[in-house]
Amino acid sequence: MAALPTPKLTPNKLPGVSAASAGLNRPNPALAALDRTPAFSPLGVAYSGGADSTALLLAAAQRWPGQVSAIHIHHGLQTAADDFVRVCETTCAGLHVPLHVVHVDASHAAGESPEDAARRARYTALAGAAAQLGLACVLLGQHADDQVETLLLALSRGAGLPGLSAMAAQFERGGVMFYRPLLTTPAASLRNWLLQEQVPFVDDPTNTDERYTRNRIRARLLPALQDAFPQFRETFARSAQHAAQAQTVLQEVAREDLARIGAPPVIKALQALSRARQANVLRHWLLEAHQATPSTAQLDQLLDQVAACTTRGHQIHLKVALGHVTRAGAALGFSGPAI
Numbered sequence: 001m002a003a004l005p006t007p008k009l010t011p012n013k014l015p016g017v018s019a020a021s022a023g024l025n026r027p028n029p030a031l032a033a034l035d036r037t038p039a040f041s042p043l044g045v046a047y048s049g050g051a052d053s054t055a056l057l058l059a060a061a062q063r064w065p066g067q068v069s070a071i072h073i074h075h076g077l078q079t080a081a082d083d084f085v086r087v088c089e090t091t092c093a094g095l096h097v098p099l100h101v102v103h104v105d106a107s108h109a110a111g112e113s114p115e116d117a118a119r120r121a122r123y124t125a126l127a128g129a130a131a132q133l134g135l136a137c138v139l140l141g142q143h144a145d146d147q148v149e150t151l152l153l154a155l156s157r158g159a160g161l162p163g164l165s166a167m168a169a170q171f172e173r174g175g176v177m178f179y180r181p182l183l184t185t186p187a188a189s190l191r192n193w194l195l196q197e198q199v200p201f202v203d204d205p206t207n208t209d210e211r212y213t214r215n216r217i218r219a220r221l222l223p224a225l226q227d228a229f230p231q232f233r234e235t236f237a238r239s240a241q242h243a244a245q246a247q248t249v250l251q252e253v254a255r256e257d258l259a260r261i262g263a264p265p266v267i268k269a270l271q272a273l274s275r276a277r278q279a280n281v282l283r284h285w286l287l288e289a290h291q292a293t294p295s296t297a298q299l300d301q302l303l304d305q306v307a308a309c310t311t312r313g314h315q316i317h318l319k320v321a322l323g324h325v326t327r328a329g330a331a332l333g334f335s336g337p338a339i
């Protein structure tokens with residue numbers, strides 16, 4: 001991996017207790033967001049050392065004194081990772097917040113992107129640390145700009161409703177509840193507050209690397225959206241909520257349809273549904289029963305095969321994700337890698 005530039009510490013002043021608590025003189029925008037969150041203590045803050053999780057950590061420490069732990073995941077991917085830890089240590093010491101640094105192996109499997117692998121390793125480690133520390137939940141620092149970026153990324157991939165739902169405000173992983181209280185808070189308000197209050201944070205150099213689509217969206221599209229539609233953060237978030245609601249309904253319909261047509265699906269019963277509903281229930285069956293997500297083209301082919309399956313002798317053998325959908329008598333079957 002090419003050497004990465006050193007992370008920038010912004011501003012240059014490290015916090016003692018006084019610098020961190022000086023931040024309490026003006027309202028931290030993250031504090032108002034915490035009032036709208038159902039999180040409960042004792043809790044953890046997923047603390048990268050970046051601007052957003054720094055504002056979140058300060059707000060949480062103020063809201064739940066003595067009840068907050070910071071968890072920092074050391075991915076070991078950047079040469080600068082040790083510098084991130086040092087900033088986290090200094091800030092946490094100033095706040096009298098215990099810091100837990102967890103080292104993870106974030107190397108990616110074949111076919112997996114490095115970012116996905118790092119995210120997967122991070123959430124697993126956060127859930128593990130929270131369970132070990134007996135924390136009721138973990139707070140994450142994604143904000144309104146992150147939400148818009150996620151939605152635009154989903155659109156750029158041609159995602160369906162699950163992708164267009166963007167990030168959930170809360171979810172469960174490994175028995176631990178995660179909350180994203182800042183999803184309606186603009187990035188600039190957090191960063192400006194930290195700068196005004198001279199609270200240090202790390203600027204991750206990879207966040208400005210425009211080889212990554214997310215960074216290009218942040219650098220080029222968000223300023224254009226701000227010009228054209230100043231309310232884009234709220235309106236885009238509303239669209240994501242509509243998508244999430246619609247997706248919930250589709251899942252309910254899929255569960256009901258699957259219960260009716262059988263699992264694995266009986267072909268005749270499947271054919272009695274509309275094509276859109278067949279697609280919905282097949283996607284659900286493949287994911288729930290086989291952890292397989294068909295591409296749009298694979299699902300279209302499968303629907304064509306199901307429609308054409310009108311004689312006893314008609315065979316189905318289609319590649320879907322890492323396995324195959326086959327015809328097994330009157331029903332469909334799936335053969336794939338063991339789950």
Ligand SMILES: Nc1ncnc2c1ncn2[C@@H]1O[C@H](COP(=O)(O)OP(=O)(O)OP(=O)(O)O)[C@@H](O)[C@H]1O
Pocket residue numbers: 045046047048049050051052053054071072073074075122139140141142146204207
């Ligand atoms: N190394 C890490 N250790 C702990 N939590 C992390 C780490 N990286 C990210 N997170 C959590 O995930 C959230 C979103 O991550 P993302 O990569 O968008 O943020 P970041 O730019 O690294 O940091 P920040 O959001 O704090 O500015 C962070 O706000 C933080 O809560």
